[in-house]
Amino acid sequence: MSTVFVLQGNTMDQSMGPNFTIPSASLALFDILSVLFWTPVYDQLIVPLARKFTGHERGFTQLQRIGIGLLISIFSMVSAGILEVARLRYVRTHNLYDAKVVPMSIFWQVPQYFFVGCAEVFTFIGQLEFFYDQAPDAMRSLCSALALTTVALGNYLSTLLVTVVTKVTTTGGRAGWIADNLNRGHLDYYYWLLAVLSFLNFLVYLWIAKSYTYKKATGHAL
Template sequence: MLKMVPILFTTFIPSTLLAQTHTLFIKQGTTLVRSMGPHFEIPPACLAAFITISMLITIVIYDRYFVPLIKRYTNNPRGITLLQRMGIGLALHVIVMIIASLVERRRLNVAKDHGIFEKGKIVPLSIFILLPQFILMGVADNFLEVGKLEFFYDQAPEGMKSLGTAYFTTGLGVGYFLSSFILSTVANVSQRNGHKGWILDNLNESRLDYYYLFFTGLCLLNFFFFLIVAKNFKYKVEKGVDHA
């Protein structure tokens, strides 16, 4: 179990990204045009459903098409190793945050062009501009979340499988606590020396695009740390599975 602890550490930052999808991503949606027709508005929280939808679709594609194709070359029944699957998910998280930063910059530019700076004012931009970051997060979850659950369970010793599963939930829990710490720290630091700050109650005056770029940097550092840890990880010997 101890040899999996470094891998566990690499799951903390990705879990903080999941927290953003249920907090700041949704809050962005409240500032955008949500109407579909004259009598219906989309609840911003509904966008989170696209994470699950895209993950389910990607899982089917992954299992039915990707694995049979790639295992011809790797001779691995799983197609690729569990750590390789997790690594792809971590790389996708970097792309998610870059997209999120670009979308937020677009939202702020439209708000500025229309002179919208007040709290609660709706920016004339469709809420569906947020869809790419939600959908790609679901794709990343297919690789990382599914991969790490299987990894911790698979690599745990016999008789300690439940503890391996607990590693998975521990990563999620720590990530959510870490998200709150990072948010408050960045908010306080960015307001020093008379600066307005990146994270304000009024999103139309905030700079979430900078915050998302900061997260992009964290994801990159975490990805490189994962590569080092994964390279030195020795899989538990499992009959019939090539982990090379």
């Protein structure tokens, strides 16, 4: 996901004033800033508000928190897809198919990075809490470490998905969705595919989480 964000950013105006250009990969900073913003907001505002409705000490159960994060991640893909649709429309309108840079500010990418950071606050922290709280006492450290393997697995699956999409969409001499020249490709289709897959993943998660029984009988329920 971060790779295609960078590819998208490379085609946009990266200037900050007349004398400075920001590398597209640097926009990942807004992911970090989003995490820094949402962490205290979650603890100080969202948890007390949610506690009034759920009666749960933490506002949400760990599985609910993870599920909310998965849902928010879909909005990141939708945001990126909408931006790519607008970018390609600008390319078509002004016949900029062979232009290296489309005169649209790279900072239009900030919302999609912001959604990613928000999703991380819910998903990753909820996941770590879940593994620590629900693992056997003797395996808490190990299970917390295993939680990070989901990131590695996600990277492998992302690479596989890009490979499959590229192979399928370039048949017959077509440029493909993720073309060398994105102005002649359809990166927006790839974002829509990710949004659909993320939504299906969310539904599967809900189905599995519904049947989970918490280790400690404290009234937890998804």
